[in-house]
Amino acid sequence: MVDPVSLDAVTTAVTAxxxxxxxxxxxQxxxxxxxxxxxxxxxxRQDGGDVAPLPLDAANGQEVQALAAMLFGRILQDEAFAAEYRGWEEQARTAGVSVGNTTVTNTVSGNARVGTLYQGHSINVTGR
Structure with missing residues (x-):
């Protein structure tokens, strides 16, 4: 049985x-x-014909998101691929690339005056 994985976790890893x-x-x-x-x-990308190219441009945020979604779908459908993906994640961690379980640390000390402080991994703020 494959460990459960979330789209958020795959997106975080691919984005990292x-x-x-x-x-x-x-x-690498x-x-x-x-x-x-x-x-x-x-x-x-080099393939011709009617097959859509894979979203492999690391500099294109939309392609990165699309790639994460494709990989997540494949992970859910194919246990062998899920194991390969987990191997890739472990390789990435070993190489020093943080692919998940990130932490955020803010330190406020001394005579700092803080009106509002936000701390988190991903924060979206929208106006009215």
Missing amino acids: AAGSVGTEAGR VWGSLVDLTRRAFGRG
């Missing part, structure tokens, strides 16, 4: 990998995710 491509370790982690994706879906 995409955001890390500015480092050598990050490029993203490259291994691209390889995993191509093996799973059997196509890539």
Whole structure:
């Protein structure tokens, strides 16, 4: 039985990998995710025909989100792929790329005067 995984967790991992491509370790982690994706879906940007290209542009937020959704769907359908994906996540952690379970630490000390302080991993603030 595959451990349960959420779309949020997969999105966090894929987004972290995409955001890390500015480092050598990050490029390797993203490259291994691209390889995993191509093996799973059997196509890539260079393929022709009527098959839509895979969303593999780490700099394009919409493609990163689409990739996470595709991977999540495949994880739910295919236990072997889910195991491969978890292997990728572990490789990413070993390489030093944070792919989940992130923490946020704020320190307010001394004579600091704070009116409002927000602390969190992902915060969306919308106006009226």
